[in-house]
Amino acid sequence: MKTVVRDLMTSPAITCTSSDSLATAARTMREAETGSVVVTDAGKVVGILTERDLLRAAAASADPGNDAVALWMTAHPDVLGADEEVDAAWASLTAHHYRHLPVVEGNALRGVISLRDLMGMARIRPASESSIDVPPGLEGVLVAETTVGDVRGQEGFFHYRQYSAVDLAERRSLEDVWHLLFRGELPDAAMGAAFAAEVRSRRGLPAGLTGILPALARQGAPLEVLRSAVSVLGSELGWRPTHDIDAAELADQSLGLCAVVPTILATAHRLREGLEPVEPRADLDFAANYLYMLTGRAPTAEHARAIEQYMILTIDHGFNASTFTARVITSTGADLGAAIVGAIGALSGPLHGGAPSRALDMLDAIGTADRAEAYIRRAVEDGDRIMGFGHRVYKTDDPRSLLLRSVTERLGGPLVALSQDVERTTVDVLAELKPGRQLYTNVEFYAGVVMHTCGIPRDMFTPTFAAGRTIGWCTHVMEQASHNRLIRPAARYVGPPPPQPVPTP
Ligand SMILES: CC(C)(COP(=O)(O)OP(=O)(O)OC[C@H]1O[C@@H](n2cnc3c(N)ncnc32)[C@H](O)[C@@H]1OP(=O)(O)O)[C@@H](O)C(=O)NCCC(=O)NCCS
Secondary structure, eight states: OOOBHHHHOBSSOOEEOTTSBHHHHHHHHHHHTOSEEEEEETTEEEEEEEHHHHHHHHHTTOOTTTSBHHHHSEESOOOEETTSBHHHHHHHHHHHTOSEEEEEETTEEEEEEEHHHHHHHHOOSOTTOOOOOOOGGGTTOOOOOOSSEEEETTTTEEEETTEEHHHHHHHSOHHHHHHHHHHSSOOOHHHHHHHHHHHHTTOSOOHHHHHHHHHHHHHSOHHHHHHHHHHHHHHHTTOOOGGGSOHHHHHHHHHHHHHHHHHHHHHHHHHHTTOOOOOOOTTSOHHHHHHHHHHSSOOOHHHHHHHHHHHHHTSOOSSOHHHHHHHHHHHTTOOHHHHHHHHHHHHTSTTTTSOHHHHHHHHHHHOSGGGHHHHHHHHHHTTOOOTTBOOSSOSSOOHHHHHHHHHHHHHOOTHHHHHHHHHHHHHHHHHHHSTTSOOOBOHHHHHHHHHHHTTOOGGGHHHHHHHHHHHHHHHHHHHHHHTOOOOOOOOOOOSSOSOOOOOOO
16 A cells, blocks of 8 residues: 555644734744644645745844745745655655645645655655665666676676686686685686695584584485584684674685585585595595595596586676675674575575576476477476576576586586487577566576586585585675675565554454
């Protein structure tokens, strides 16, 4: 229900006539404790006299006992209809710097609406500025400045710092990209080796977390376990609010967290499966070690590189929901653990990171290429979302899906042909049934195929995404903390106009 002027106006209006003296009008205002009087002649609004007009008169040495209101009032003032929406009143008052406007119905005066009425009743807008409307889902809204990277949706391009993310995934190791994000530059060979050695040395679980993981792992899905484990880790390591620590301390916490997340995930997975946890190996890179801890076998170089490339491609991606969540939490000055726990929660939703296992489930359900069109058509006609398709920012091919498709071709296996057939069919069916929406494959579609082919179990797909993305989240946490301002937007209240009398039970 929209709030209209009638709901908020002061009625009846305080009035005087144009032939009254200024002194009479001023007395009327004082007695009514109001800042203006509406001037009427024969019941019709002919002007408005405000405290500002009285000041002007005083400054000009007017004679209050004899000067008539007509001399100092604003004649023929703007008026508002009683049934106009409050937004119109707001716009009129703020655009013209009015503080009061008469409210009429036809020619009859019904009341007065003032800035104070709007503020006092709704308490939604500060006196000096109006709110800015943004599109639902904050689509396209710039909320910060960042040097971490960006996504150019129309071009199908994204970058970390000044480098194409796809080029990085093709040419560099995950540790090098991690260095680029954390330290601001790509390392040379010596720096890269030193950084890799440093992060490898921090993969072990602290004792308290090791003790509690078996209980956590029995309880929940792997991402839930990670969420709880990061909380426990933060408490165990005594992480203090980002508000109270310097950049070096936060960078050190971040490095340790990113190094240990794969160990938490792999340990939780093995405990859940009733298997012995596998200790991290210091001679393996990030992705290879993760696969090793997960499966208990050293992966082939091909599989390790495929997962490494997937992780590089998904390390960061603009102000997606989980990254934004991490930054919002950091903006309150909360500790690193709180920010990452929130980000993990945001990532778990199927519209964000929860899609790759569903995309693979869909491939299973389709089974053979000849069944793809009927399956996809029925799903879209039923209003279902096809997992692994569509993106808020990309309105062309997602560059991550292009590279991952080539990774699946390199890896080979039974899903390669089927996934490409299903991709073609889905893009065609979506173009026909959802014309103009520009729906293409997103990162999740081929991510599922890559991870499955490399031996990662389906319920570890989104956790594997989180293992790499933690590096991106931490980079954003550090950037937010380095020049922080509390993120605190506003909402438009659209419920029944307040205050309503509170009913007695
Ligand atoms: C990613 C996603 C959430 C982006 O959503 P968004 O920018 O808010 O887009 P909208 O929800 O406004 O969708 C716009 C239109 O495209 C349609 N659409 C978007 N993605 C679709 C999909 N995967 N399957 C079918 N229709 C889709 C919507 O139904 C909507 O159609 P309408 O205009 O008839 O209502 C959305 O594309 C989606 O749900 N994809 C599937 C889940 C997924 O793969 N997530 C991983 C993202 S990396």
